[in-house]
Amino acid sequence: MSYQDGSQGTAVENATGAPVVELVDVQRHFGATPALDGVSLSVQKGEILGIIGRSGAGKSTLIRCLNGLERPDSGSVIIEGQDIAKLPESALHPLRRRIGMIFQHFNLLSAKTVIENVALPLKIEGRGRAERLTRAAELLDLVGLSDKRDAYPAQLSGGQKQRVGIARALAARPSLLLSDEATSALDPETTRSILDLLKRINRELGLTVVLITHEMEVVRAIGDRVAVIDKGKIVEEGPVWSVFSNPAADITRRLLAGILPELPAHLAATLPPGTRLVQVDFAGNLDDGRLVLDRSSESRAFRILHGGVDYVQERPVGRFFIAVNDTADLDPFLATVRASGARAEVLVR
Template sequence: MNLHVTAELDGPITTNPVVREDVVRLVDLKRRFGATPALDGVSLTVQKGEILGIIGRSGAGKSTLIRCLNGLERPDSGEVFIEAREISRLGERDLQPLRRRIGMVFQHFNLLSAKTVEENVALPLKIEGRPRAERLARAAELLQLVGLSEKAQAYPASLSGGQKQRVGIARALAARPALLLSDEATSALDPETTRSILALLKDINARLGLTILLITHEMEVIRSIADRVAVIDAGRIVEEGAVWQVFANPKSEITRSLLGAIRPQLPPEIASRLAAGEGAETILRIDVAGQAAHGPLLSDLSAAVPGPFRLVHGGIDHVQRQPVGTLFLSVPGTDAAHLAAVIAFLKDRDARVEVLGHVASPV
């Protein structure tokens, strides 16, 4: 079997020990709509220069969270700090200059159809009262950054979806924000265009040191560019950590479910035959990451634990330049001691092992 390895768009792991500044800090944020808690005690931070992905299913609280961040929604309790300033109790007049420190990228672009690309990008500066020459110079600079200089005088109707999102990103950067909020920015795009937009965001993060908070329901978006991930469910952060670590060892059921679309799964023809009790073969799921995934795990297992086993499915991916793998092994026979020795060896190599069940005949 070929083990598929993918490293496209993966960013470096941050090992810099220098204490970093929090651009966003949320403290025990709560917001209810009637009897329904949209946010139920959310606390998290986004550090300067990092990309944090917040992922959850529809209705998990993502939209309410992002509206609290830009001041469009006021929490019932808790605190929202942007660049060390608490904003949840500010009046509209005081919120306006703060909102200029936050750029927004939307799922459906939100471009003004009657204005040119150049005018759309320069709009935040026009609202701010900047001189025309300054606005146009900034728009030209940003259109070059996003690769659309030749479209400055075009109108949104003539652009592709990916081009419209590039304009949206340029516009979000116009006022030189400290924080970029991306609200499902790639959900309306095809896979190839999505990859190009994510690569652009990663490049902007690297070039400008811009802090980015991604709201998404797609784990592939998180895998591609985020440094850390926070999983939200029913208004609570249920899991948080470096992306590769969460991918390697998801703690919550919702995280495992969200990862199901991009991590190897037991083929249906085998899964449908699984049963409890004894059988001709035992099926194991093995999750490995980091150093455990670097070495010849199966070769070492074969040498250390004499007896049969077979790789029936799985592969190794790379997340943040760290190998993360899921393998499915079949261990034939009913020798409990042999099975226990296989499991013990794998666990001793820092692998996470789960007995999925047994099949009555060889797979």
């Protein structure tokens, strides 16, 4: 479905340079089971890409291929122009320093203070103590934890631990930040604060971010694009607002359940005999929603049962469920809605 919004696109959408990340037909099997089955993706500089899927879909294997911890059976994993799938282990070490990693369970060293945890990647690099501590202090200020520099992980909340993990991931000035279910162990309020921090870091540092998650709300909050993985294959990808407004794959629709409006069963059960039910989805143009509302108010033959409008990536995304009585001519209404670029599906004739 094509939505018309007149937008010129974001800087990321208009990017023309070489991608920071490019996967080309990546295959990875464990025995006879394909964990990745021909995955191809690219991520532009400064972009936030969300990779979403259910447990066992291939997300963990994909992120391990991106940081070089897993070697694909075939295909290319290109990071900043280098195919890391073909590099010897010795050549991977300097490249891994260009990739920051945020973990679900923080992975902090309990016997080290906050500032020592943040400085650890620089110690591994062989940087001097003064340089390490100066950089770590700057990053603790960035993530809002300057006052916790001498605390130990056991003295921190979950959100604070994740902020330390983010600071540590930034220590070596990476060009790519990988987030592996970084908010799934946090409560909703803390999750929002961490996502706001990641978005701010993305904007202020121009950092490219790949989010691995099973939560559509995470992608919705900060993603530029989303790729949906299922059974080792990318089944759908595109700008977040577009995929949310018109999911093409069944798995995407299931992952979106609870985010997009659904018609309550008790409303559907009360429809008079002969009533037609139409679902209208629109995105990118609020006039499409007004068209639905205006057309539905012209006559008692059309009645909005349920729905609403939300904003994803600053674009209106809406869904309405409209009851049409058996005396109304449905076809002109459908034609008008579809001509506007919205999607109209007759659920009950």
